[in-house]
Amino acid sequence: MRITCLHTAASNIAVFEAAAKALGIAPDTLRHEVRADLLAAAELAGGLTEGITQSTVAVLLALEPHADAVLLTCSTLGPAVESIARTSRVPILRTDEALAFAAVQADGNVVVLCAVETTLEPTSTLFHRAALRAGTRVDVQLVPGAWEQFKAGDIDGYLATIAQAADRAYVEGASIVALAQASMGEAAALVTAGPPPLTSATSGLRAAMKALVG
Template sequence: VFNMVDESLIKNTIKANEVTPQTARRLVDHLKSAEEAGADAILVTCSSIGPAVEAAQQFLNIPVIRVDVPLADKAIGIGSRIGVVATLPTTLKPTVELIEARAKLAGQEIEVVSTLCEGAFQAVAAGDTETHDRLVTAGIRALMAKVDVIVLAQASMARAANAIPEDERTVPILSSPQLAVDATQAVIRKL
């Protein structure tokens, strides 16, 4: 197990408000480097660059797991009204699109209701986790009455969700980290 981090991928995506060809190429370079270093499988943990992860698979001979695919699959297995909470528009759009695509693939009719927690990402980037968590928690609570399940579009939001007591959760609140690790382990076991 080894880890590669390149914060320029998310920074460039946020700046351009989309995954640019340059960012996608850089991602492919990193994935090829990991493959050449001996990786058996790769888990990419940034939801904002998810579409580039899927496109990059064609250039690799090992499985590449998009962090939010197991999350999307679990959500569509729970209900047809799916809430998506995000702190970045660059994560919200690809997460909603992924859930819709996975539902279509599964032959399921769904409705996605999304919320962007304005200012939360900027707060956490400035070190203000309290404001981030308050904004995310408010976004989650606002969606609870409207949906069957809530998807946190970014792994970093899980801490905020944990602030909502179990007895106040009227729907399941899903986060990607453990689901993605479990899916990656399943892929590796099959190799």
């Protein structure tokens, strides 16, 4: 069994490997492709363009022949999956879609935290669509300054900023917090004001395993 992950940050490899180990997924199941240029292009363009979508689709389809499932781990690029998900030879999944499905199962207020501004629109669309089906209320928020810390290489500061935002959301009444981007996942262990936030790595890998078993 092989699950290939398309990342836009090399640091997400360790995040997904750790999530796989915690879920009991066999070693060497995951393969990783990193295309930081795709997210960089989206940031430069102010969001996902048709050209970047086509480039992302091309990469996903190139990974398909060598995988039993493909996971797109970047929430900014997530909508690119929609045009090929139903026609692909193997499951091609968005980790953020799996996260959205898991988050809206919770009763009460769901707060979704984003670090990258370019992911606000696709993440809001995805989570509000899932919430509408489930009858749940969601609030999608940007964590100011976090992505600048990440790009500067201050990963400890980045994770601390995310955790502080999650703690603040719990204090203000959130029932569950979801961390919209894979790079945010390790901040979940730093949260103290409520249950560990949901992460896209764990949700995405669970969805991939379910699709393969199914």
